[in-house]
Amino acid sequence: MTTEAADSTEAAGTIAPAADPGFLQRHGGTIEYVLIPSAALAGALVVFGIFVAMFGKNPLDLYFYMYYGAFGTWFSWQNTLTRAAPLILTALCTALPAQLGMVIIGGEGALLIGALSATSAALVLQGMPPLVVQIAMVIAGVVGGGLWIMLAGALRQYRGVNETISSLLLVYIGLAILNHLVEGVMRDPASLNKPSTREIGAANMIGSIPGTDVHWGLVFGLIAAIAAYILIYHTVFGFAARVAGGNIRAAKIVGLGVSKLILTVCFLAGGAAGLAGMVEVAAVQGRTNANLAAGYGFTGILVAFLARQNPLAIIPVAILLGGISASGGLLQRRLGLPDASVLVLQGIIFVFVLASDALYGRIGFLKGKS
């Protein structure tokens, strides 16, 4: 720290003489967190443009339609925000355990189990006042998804099972349970082509934010992200979690209950993804079927990494990636690109973002050296 301070006084004169001399020194880290992911994103877009150009499409058309399909009109904004809502929640499923140094990639499984639990709650409580049903659905979704990821956390803590692999295996197991129940005991006999559960009922749907077609799930997501931010950066619990994530041995020495931290954080993480499942049922699908496995859980991993596991940064990143997936339909219709092009772009972005990790602390002018 002392050398950095010395650097800043030396560098102040050469780099930013007119402005606040210590500005880069104090905010260099924040600037890095914005600049490097943005550069990675731009690099990924360029590579994707080249990729598309190899198939004879004009990259400029591509960028235009991506922008237009994501943010060009009020209609596309609503589409983007609707897709961003579950992404915020599934990204939290990766970002919260990341504070403890855990890599959880099973958000998709927690989403499915959350959706299944929320639907079950709604079907059991048929005839009750809608508000009661909706609250029960939220609780069921959060608890279902939470317990699902808590299982991965418990296996890591008590059995030493790697949480990355176990959470991913739980995705496939969760999907099998969903299919089993949806085609078995929970099947609505009227759903012939696409096995589904019975509908939760129009009265129990959570509806749209007034004046828009964007459902209330977006508000759920925003509240969850802000709450997660406060929890991690402004509470003792969050501080303890970050200490344990930084150095597990130190955390044990100062007497932190690491097991409790891991289980609680994993429960909250899974609860967020489970809430995403509840939102997809109660605001979009109206019932549970295999449509719910739409990949929100996997895109959420990318959102969390692009946001550098920061819950507040997840909000704009989720909107950005929601926009990319919202523009997929337009790319398909206007440019004839396959629907998988969104997946390819997401993959390229992910690769660039991870490779850009090597750049932190190495950008000359941000270190105050010339």
Place this chain on the structure above:
Amino acid sequence: MADGSIGLWTVPLAVLGGAIRVSTPFLFVSLGECITERSGRINLGLEGTLVMGAMSAYGISYLTGSPWLGVLAAGITGALLGALHAGICSLPRVNDVAVGIALMLFGTGLAFYLGKPLIEPTAPRLSAIDFGWWSDIPQLRAALRVNVLFLIGVALAPILYWAFRTTRWGLLIRTAGESSDAARAMGHSVLLIRLRATMVGGFLAGIGGSFLSLFYPGSWNEGLSSGQGITAVALVIFARWDPLLCLWASLAFGGAAALGPALQSVGVTSGYHLFNAAPYILTLAIMIITCSPKRTLTGAPAELSITR
């Protein structure tokens, strides 16, 4: 019994056939991952490699008319993806687990993108060797129709076991995996060793993918692989980084994966999806039994991030 005189024997026969047929992708991916992990790095992206391998094998087989060129193309595609993984991981402060997740998404997306025109056409497949000619039970003959790739995989396991123990390359890979400092002190580039180990691992995983599209199930579609790649990565941990144990574990997993379809064929349809999830449940159960929070796993390469 309507389907023949052997009745319920259909189930164990189908499981045997499955152990031979379904296990091949598990076998190749796990042997490839075994090499990569022994060098001290984990490549979770082999799920994407498997799908890319399946797609490129099918495409090349369709274009050239030679399924074996398809197998080769799948291997080369896998090696390139491996090189990409190793290249990004050799940058400072880049997490190999996260890169694997990224390549899993990237490989799957790219395969779906490039493979769109391949869903309709039929490509020449790999042929099988009929080891069941002596029997007149059709189910047994079906179970013993064995693909050459399976035999290559079976032969590869003891060869790798031997190579890890005695050859110069085997020792170098193990040194890089146990102590990168020691390898560096001997004057070897750890990054280069890991690059090669990841490329060979990707090559084998790509071939595993070619088996999916060119033999069993034997067509290209987007639902071809559902987690076989990641199951195989977990299988390496279960097999304690031992190529011979990888072989037995792959056979067991192939049998487990064939259980669902086999039961369905005799009329047990109720738990179909749960039986399909058998390999994942089995993997998780085995990891729960064999892992321990108190110690690192026996046989685990010391440099491996995932076991530390």
